[in-house]
Amino acid sequence: MQTSFTATQLMDPQIASSEKILRACVHCGFCTATCPTYVLLGDELDSPRGRIYLIKEMLEQDRPATRDVVKHLDRCLSCLACMTTCPSGVHYMHLIDYARERIEKTYKRPFIDRTLRTLLARVLVNPGLFRLAIVGGLIARPLAPVFELLGMRRMAAMLRLTPRRAPAPPFERTGKVYSPDGKRRGRVALLSGCINPVLAPSTNEAAIRLLNRFGIEVVVAAGEGCCGSLVHHMGREDEALSQARNNIDAWTRELEGEGLDAILVTVSGCGTTIKDYGFLLRNDRAYAQKAARISARARDITEFLARLDLRAAGLSVPLNIAYHAACSLQHGQNILREPKDLLSKVGFVVKDVPEGHLCCGSAGTYNILQPALAEQLRARKVANIELLKPDAIAAGNIGCITQLAAGTAIPVVHTVELLDWATGGPAPAPLAELAARGASAG
Ligand code: SF4
Ligand code: SF4
Numbered sequence: 001m002q003t004s005f006t007a008t009q010l011m012d013p014q015i016a017s018s019e020k021i022l023r024a025c026v027h028c029g030f031c032t033a034t035c036p037t038y039v040l041l042g043d044e045l046d047s048p049r050g051r052i053y054l055i056k057e058m059l060e061q062d063r064p065a066t067r068d069v070v071k072h073l074d075r076c077l078s079c080l081a082c083m084t085t086c087p088s089g090v091h092y093m094h095l096i097d098y099a100r101e102r103i104e105k106t107y108k109r110p111f112i113d114r115t116l117r118t119l120l121a122r123v124l125v126n127p128g129l130f131r132l133a134i135v136g137g138l139i140a141r142p143l144a145p146v147f148e149l150l151g152m153r154r155m156a157a158m159l160r161l162t163p164r165r166a167p168a169p170p171f172e173r174t175g176k177v178y179s180p181d182g183k184r185r186g187r188v189a190l191l192s193g194c195i196n197p198v199l200a201p202s203t204n205e206a207a208i209r210l211l212n213r214f215g216i217e218v219v220v221a222a223g224e225g226c227c228g229s230l231v232h233h234m235g236r237e238d239e240a241l242s243q244a245r246n247n248i249d250a251w252t253r254e255l256e257g258e259g260l261d262a263i264l265v266t267v268s269g270c271g272t273t274i275k276d277y278g279f280l281l282r283n284d285r286a287y288a289q290k291a292a293r294i295s296a297r298a299r300d301i302t303e304f305l306a307r308l309d310l311r312a313a314g315l316s317v318p319l320n321i322a323y324h325a326a327c328s329l330q331h332g333q334n335i336l337r338e339p340k341d342l343l344s345k346v347g348f349v350v351k352d353v354p355e356g357h358l359c360c361g362s363a364g365t366y367n368i369l370q371p372a373l374a375e376q377l378r379a380r381k382v383a384n385i386e387l388l389k390p391d392a393i394a395a396g397n398i399g400c401i402t403q404l405a406a407g408t409a410i411p412v413v414h415t416v417e418l419l420d421w422a423t424g425g426p427a428p429a430p431l432a433e434l435a436a437r438g439a440s441a442g
Contacts, residue, residue: 001052004060011100013283014098015059021095022056022201024088025049031082031092035253035360037075042377048082048092055099064106066182067098073099075373077366078233079359080331081318088309093332095233104235116154117234120365122211125194125243131170134198137162139392140274157371161406166403175222178208185215186261189248189254194226198321202429203266203398206420207301211264213423214308218257224250227265229273232280233364244277245287248294255293266416268397269364272332274298300329301416302338302396307335312346313424321348321418322390324404325357326397339361339396346422348394354384361379378407385410392431394418 004024009015030046032038038047045054055070065073073096093401109117123129128440137159147156173192188211208218228243239331265271273280277291321343325370329335343350352403361367361377382404385393393412395401405412411430427435 001027001056003056008316009060009062010384013112014101018055018095018098020394021091021419022052025052025086025090027090028087030087031085031090033167034081034085034357036077036079036081036377037373039358040382041075043072046075048086048090051099052090052092052095053257055095058099058102065103066107070103070107073103075370077327077359077361077363077377079327079363080335081327081359083252086410087110092318093276100233100235100236102235104237112187116369117142120368121231121236121239123236125229126367127170127198127352127385130198131167132196134167138164138166142164151284153371154368157374158368161367161402163199163402163405167198171197171201173204173220174224174318175196176220178212178218180212180215180217182218183215187217187259188390189221189251189260189261190218190301191227191265191267191270192220193267193270194230199402200414203414203416206414206417206425206428207264207266210305210416210420210423211350211426213420213425214310216261218264219254220258221247221250221254223253227270227273229270230364233272235299240273241280241284244273244280244291246325248277248281248287248290249276251294257295262295262304263294263297264299264301264304266301266396266414268300268326268329268333268335271298271300272409275333295420298397300335300338300396302342303335304331305342305419306338307415310342310346310423312422314420315347317391319348319391319431319434320351322353322388322393322410323358323415324353324385324395324400324401324412325356325394326395327363329396330357339394342419343394343415344418348418348422350394351390353381354387355380360400362397362399362405364399367399367403374403378403382407390436398441408412416421 001022003019005019029049035047044050057399073418123133141159141162144156144159211218224247226243228240232240275295278295283390323340340350360381361374367374393414395417401412411426415426
């Protein structure tokens with residue numbers, strides 16, 4: 001694609017990077033076929049190619065984002081299916097990330113939108129506040145249809161997404177070291193993060209048990225917190241970078257102290273962002289090198305487990321598992337085989353979900369900010385999963401787990417919980433009944 005940036009514009013490193021990406025696009029349109037919003041809406045401006053044009057125009061003309069540009073870019077899930085499909089290697093992720101930052105800086109959103117975004121940015125990254133919000137959501141959940149009738153769709157969506165059980169009680173893992181019983185074969189840091197300890201502490205509990213069982217010492221680095229992903233996808237770059245720097249410092253202390261073989265992440269949305277710290281902080285003299293070093297160590301937990309020799313303890317029931325590939329894992333990190341191979345290896349029957357490349361509609365805060373599209377995508381995903389008649393759904397991202405669980409009665413669990421169970425750990429809570437039935441039949 002031809003571009004017409006001025007020499008002065010190109011002196012800005014963000015514009016220079018974006019220009020390189022824009023030039024790689026050859027307008028072929030292959031990406032439109034796999035873009036969930038284009039599939040649903042059929043509008044070129046809601047396709048990757050259309051959005052690339054909108055971004056190009058906004059940047060070249062160096063003008064504030066318009067309402068129309070914001071509408072179409074807000075509808076993008078950042079699912080990155082377009083990147084997997086693109087034959088020319090267009091790095092759409094970096095382009096849309098920068099466009100979101102520009103929108104945040106140049107466009108004044110309506111008051112309600114602004115307030116909601118600020119609230120999400122404050123509450124979701126703070127486990128204490130998030131816990132309170134979940135309790136409030138649990139109480140107000142029955143009012144979701146009323147909010148819907150009043151036209152407050154985002155409020156209704158938030159309430160519907162609230163899990164039906166109380167949040168986990170606070171339990172501080174940061175600064176703790178979990179040592180294996182036998183010989184230590186490695187040492188890793190595990191991201192505790194912000195949402196996971198409140199919504200699904202069982203995921204990291206399973207990860208720690210599993211890693212310890214196979215000789216890996218686990219540290220949850222003192223001082224770590226949210227990876228920055230949630231605010232990054234809302235274009236709040238300063239907040240995102242400050243959260244990234246905080247985690248880089250926390251992990252660097254461990255790296256330079258007792259050492260780390262890897263930094264493991266059980267939320268694939270966070271993993272994609274941490275692997276991108278090197279790029280995000282490339283122009284920060286104090287952090288560029290440290291950030292690149294942290295990104296190079298970051299691994300999804302299944303990537304790391306695939307290197308270990310996991311041995312099955314013998315499941316009492318053979319279970320059919322529908323594997324839901326989170327976009328951030330399959331498109332963002334190119335991790336396709338590892339989770340499925342691991343599950344098969346320890347005794348599960350793994351089934352691929354039809355239209356597996358399409359997003360479930362979760363996408364960070366998308367299911368709150370764009371509820372209509374997110375609900376359509378979830379309905380489509382759930383229908384595809386239910387065709388398989390699985391006993392459970394496995395996924396590697398808390399966002400997808402929450403999104404799917406709100407739309408189906410089939411238990412949804414993290415891949416690592418199934419792996420822990422199959423190698424000697426307890427059955428994941430949503431499968432406890434099934435496991436007990438299997439044990440009594442056996
Ligand atoms: S990131 Fe996803 S929603 Fe956005 S343009 Fe690409 S395929 Fe479409
Ligand atoms: S597939 Fe790649 S090169 Fe083709 S239009 Fe989409 S982004 Fe551009």
